[in-house]
Amino acid sequence: LTYLYQDRFVSKEELQISPEDRGYYFGDGVYEVFRVYHGRLYEAAAHFERWEKSAAALRIPLPLPSGELTGRLEELIRINGLSEGTVYMQVTRGAAPRSHPFPADTKPILMAYTTEARRPLNTMKEGISAVTMEDIRWLRCDLKTLNLLPNVLAKQHAVDQGAGDVILHRNGTVTECSASNIMIVKDGAVITHPANHLILHGITRAVVLRLAQGLGLSVRETPFTLKELRAADEVFITGTTVEVTPVISVDGVPVADGRPGEITRRLQNEFEKTIS
Numbered sequence: 324l325t326y327l328y329q330d331r332f333v334s335k336e337e338l339q340i341s342p343e344d345r346g347y348y349f350g351d352g353v354y355e356v357f358r359v360y361h362g363r364l365y366e367a368a369a370h371f372e373r374w375e376k377s378a379a380a381l382r383i384p385l386p387l388p389s390g391e392l393t394g395r396l397e398e399l400i401r402i403n404g405l406s407e408g409t410v411y412m413q414v415t416r417g418a419a420p421r422s423h424p425f426p427a428d429t430k431p432i433l434m435a436y437t438t439e440a441r442r443p444l445n446t447m448k449e450g451i452s453a454v455t456m457e458d459i460r461w462l463r464c465d466l467k468t469l470n471l472l473p474n475v476l477a478k479q480h481a482v483d484q485g486a487g488d489v490i491l492h493r494n495g496t497v498t499e500c501s502a503s504n505i506m507i508v509k510d511g512a513v514i515t516h517p518a519n520h521l522i523l524h525g526i527t528r529a530v531v532l533r534l535a536q537g538l539g540l541s542v543r544e545t546p547f548t549l550k551e552l553r554a555a556d557e558v559f560i561t562g563t564t565v566e567v568t569p570v571i572s573v574d575g576v577p578v579a580d581g582r583p584g585e586i587t588r589r590l591q592n593e594f595e596k597t598i599s
């Protein structure tokens with residue numbers, strides 16, 4: 324497996340990260356996960372736009388402009404012979420003796436690699452169970468930073484409960500999941516948390532909202548409560564790795580009749596068309 328390290332292609336053995344890397348000390352960096360379908364990056368422009376926004380907010384200068392980086396990732400996919408899977412890419416502020424302020428001579432460290440992964444067809448068909456949990460994250464969840472400890476703890480909570488994922492809420496207002504966004508359907512309308520600082524602005528979320536509009540569905544980007552979640556006709560999550568996955572139970576209680584909903588199915592079908 325070949326990695327991208329700065330602007331070079333290297334083996335894992337050649338990829339040397341300093342123990343003083345600020346990603347290691349502070350989670351001081353940002354990342355992206357791209358989906359690869361048929362050997363091509365899905366929604367690349369949107370991912371790079373978010374990548375640039377996250378890096379700019381942390382004031383991490385990017386070692387390569389996005390145009391060039393797109394070409395490097397495409398070459399990485401080709402070198403690794405990837406057809407279906409993901410590309411993981413991250414940049415940290417680089418290595419320096421441990422001290423909180425930015426180091427004077429920052430040299431950001433970029434790396435990316437590919438992973439083969441099949442589409443989660445089984446859970447997309449059958450749906451998943453979810454459990455709810457308080458969202459204890461900071462107030463810039465729109466930035467895709469390496470600081471994922473709350474997300475890790477949330478996902479582990481789901482695993483401990485034997486659930487597929489965790490639904491996060493702030494004081495009863497549903498935000499998103501550990502690594503995906505969440506939408507509900509009520510009386511034919513698709514409802515999801517607005518893209519503000521409390522959630523990650525998911526690329527899949529944006530695609531699905533466009534598809535819902537294309538189907539003539541009413542789309543409302545407005546916060547909804549745990550109570551509304553429990554009274555929803557349908558619940559589903561969206562994300563690079565989960566695509567559109569139905570949620571069929573919340574805290575052990577079935578969503579509606581406990582089967583994936585009709586509008587969720589239609590959105591899955593529409594999504595399918597965008598990747599072929």
Ligand code: PDD
Nearest residue numbers: 356501502503504523525526527562563
């Ligand atoms: N996670 N919300 C959170 C907290 C996420 O981490 C992600 C993605 C999403 C969905 O965003 P998108 O549709 O752009 O993938 C929402 C990636 C896949 C991860 O951390 O592995």
